[in-house]
Amino acid sequence: MTTHDNDAFRPIATVDLAIFSLSPTGLSVLLVRRANAPFSGEWALPGGWIHVDEDANLEAAARRVLKEKTGVETPYLEQLQTTGSRTRDPRGWSISIVYIALLSADDIAERQDAMAGEAEWRLIEGEGVGLSLAFDHASLLKEALGRIRSKVEYSSLPGHLLPARFTLSELQSVYEHLLGRKLDKSAFRKRVAEADFLKPIEGEMRRASNRPAQVFRLKDTRTLALFDRTI
Amino acid sequence: MTTHDNDAFRPIATVDLAIFSLSPTGLSVLLVRRANAPFSGEWALPGGWIHVDEDANLEAAARRVLKEKTGVETPYLEQLQTTGSRTRDPRGWSISIVYIALLSADDIAERQDAMAGEAEWRLIEGEGVGLSLAFDHASLLKEALGRIRSKVEYSSLPGHLLPARFTLSELQSVYEHLLGRKLDKSAFRKRVAEADFLKPIEGEMRRASNRPAQVFRLKDTRTLALFDRTI
DNA sequence: CCAATAGTGTCTATTAGACACTATACA
DNA sequence: TGTATAGTGTCTAATAGACACTATTGG
Numbered sequence: 001m002t003t004h005d006n007d008a009f010r011p012i013a014t015v016d017l018a019i020f021s022l023s024p025t026g027l028s029v030l031l032v033r034r035a036n037a038p039f040s041g042e043w044a045l046p047g048g049w050i051h052v053d054e055d056a057n058l059e060a061a062a063r064r065v066l067k068e069k070t071g072v073e074t075p076y077l078e079q080l081q082t083t084g085s086r087t088r089d090p091r092g093w094s095i096s097i098v099y100i101a102l103l104s105a106d107d108i109a110e111r112q113d114a115m116a117g118e119a120e121w122r123l124i125e126g127e128g129v130g131l132s133l134a135f136d137h138a139s140l141l142k143e144a145l146g147r148i149r150s151k152v153e154y155s156s157l158p159g160h161l162l163p164a165r166f167t168l169s170e171l172q173s174v175y176e177h178l179l180g181r182k183l184d185k186s187a188f189r190k191r192v193a194e195a196d197f198l199k200p201i202e203g204e205m206r207r208a209s210n211r212p213a214q215v216f217r218l219k220d221t222r223t224l225a226l227f228d229r230t231i
Numbered sequence: 232m233t234t235h236d237n238d239a240f241r242p243i244a245t246v247d248l249a250i251f252s253l254s255p256t257g258l259s260v261l262l263v264r265r266a267n268a269p270f271s272g273e274w275a276l277p278g279g280w281i282h283v284d285e286d287a288n289l290e291a292a293a294r295r296v297l298k299e300k301t302g303v304e305t306p307y308l309e310q311l312q313t314t315g316s317r318t319r320d321p322r323g324w325s326i327s328i329v330y331i332a333l334l335s336a337d338d339i340a341e342r343q344d345a346m347a348g349e350a351e352w353r354l355i356e357g358e359g360v361g362l363s364l365a366f367d368h369a370s371l372l373k374e375a376l377g378r379i380r381s382k383v384e385y386s387s388l389p390g391h392l393l394p395a396r397f398t399l400s401e402l403q404s405v406y407e408h409l410l411g412r413k414l415d416k417s418a419f420r421k422r423v424a425e426a427d428f429l430k431p432i433e434g435e436m437r438r439a440s441n442r443p444a445q446v447f448r449l450k451d452t453r454t455l456a457l458f459d460r461t462i
Numbered sequence: 463c464c465a466a467t468a469g470t471g472t473c474t475a476t477t478a479g480a481c482a483c484t485a486t487a488c489a
Numbered sequence: 490t491g492t493a494t495a496g497t498g499t500c501t502a503a504t505a506g507a508c509a510c511t512a513t514t515g516g
Binding site for chain 4: 184186187190205207208209210211212229
Binding site: 415417418421436438439440441442443460 | 478479480481485486487488489
């Protein structure tokens with residue numbers, strides 16, 4: 001234990017989350033208004049210090065922050081990237097480990113009340129939210145959106161934004177919304193069947209004034225299924 | 232500035248590198264023997280503290296470590312992932328930001344002398360090096376190998392391990408080596424042409440007792456080109 | 463019966479994979 | 490002329506994309 005083991009030589013480290021959900025109008029991200037300096041009063045991605053006495057590891061820290069802000073415990077969660085530099089935080093050399101979380105529509109409905117006070121869902125427009133964000137969070141959000149849009153092409157990601165039970169048509173329409181283009185129904189269903197990430201709920205049908213639709217759920221709500229080819 | 236701003240609450244943070252090159256017998260990774268506790272005397276991935284007075288950002292820290300260990304300045308470098316937990320380092324809660332670096336065969340030849348004393352290239356066998364490594368470095372190495380093997384399928388990654396000038400046959404044989412299977416020459420060349428990441432060197436041919444082969448170089452040594460489909 | 467959406471089938475233009483062929487050097 | 494590897498062409502089986510068709514409900 002030779003060197004760099006005192007405060008001045010240690011960067012500060014936080015975990016920040018890009019938490020996404022589907023609002024009625026489209027993909028949205030959860031933002032919080034900062035209470036303290038720096039950037040007091042500005043919007044930011046939810047985040048917090050690593051609690052060395054409380055968090056067993058990085059993912060646990062991310063889950064703790066998520067629970068504090070939304071009340072949700074077991075969503076889809078993946079590490080995006082880590083940024084760190086001398087200048088991104090005026091308090092000094094700082095590191096942010098960024099996670100992406102996807103909340104199902106059920107999570108939002110149930111936990112609207114449990115949401116921390118100064119938090120708000122903001123609709124995604126283009127590469128961000130049309131607001132300036134604290135720190136380098138606008139750039140982090142842009143990276144998160146890039147990752148999400150890329151994964152829509154070849155994974156079950158959109159399924160994690162729907163309520164627990166949904167029809168194939170509902171799933172297809174989320175894909176189309178996130179991709180910004182229409183998909184062929186037949187081809188879509190072939191890919192979904194191949195990737196094999198859905199389980200039909202026996203006997204449960206969505207009824208309307210047309211042929212009833214089979215209702216499905218994800219086989220695994222915590223991992224993504226990948227397609228062999230693009231959707 | 233309210234809380235968690237003293238040493239006891241701050242995790243320690245290092246940058247660690249999985250540095251790969253092609254040795255005559257195959258893909259190899261650079262390991263160093265640790266001089267100090269913890270894990271003194273054991274093999275580990277090269278790494279080091281972030282120098283808050285010297286490194287502008289995380290990537291700069293990674294490049295500094297790389298230069299210290301190998302003398303190489305501008306290889307392909309990408310962030311892999313960040314691990315952090317209470318238990319991975321006996322000194323306390325610690326974070327490691329892991330980078331992958333690919334060195335061209337030229338880099339190795341030139342800098343063999345400049346390499347730090349207790350560093351050694353170890354051949355990859357299966358999911359690691361057949362050695363126990365310090366900290367969680369065996370697991371980090373396994374992740375790095377997964378990323379590399381995955382990217383061989385759909386990117387120009389193998390080109391970054393060759394010397395600056397190479398023929399298409401040499402490139403194909405690196406793909407085959409990393410994938411562990413033979414590729415069709417015609418299909419391989421179609422993909423490479425589509426991805427458009429090579430520049431023929433005008434008039435430069437590799438001569439032997441057969442038809443001479445066109446020599447190529449990468450258009451960009453610091454970024455990967457991606458294929459539309461798998462190789 | 464009509465309207466509306468669910469779900470499946472069919473046809474064709476495109477492409478991937480296997481394989482063969484031609485080209486060009488040195489010995 | 491023989492041998493070895495470079496580089497290109499061809500054929501076919503598999504596939505994707507467009508589109509059409511059938512199925513099943515409520516009104």
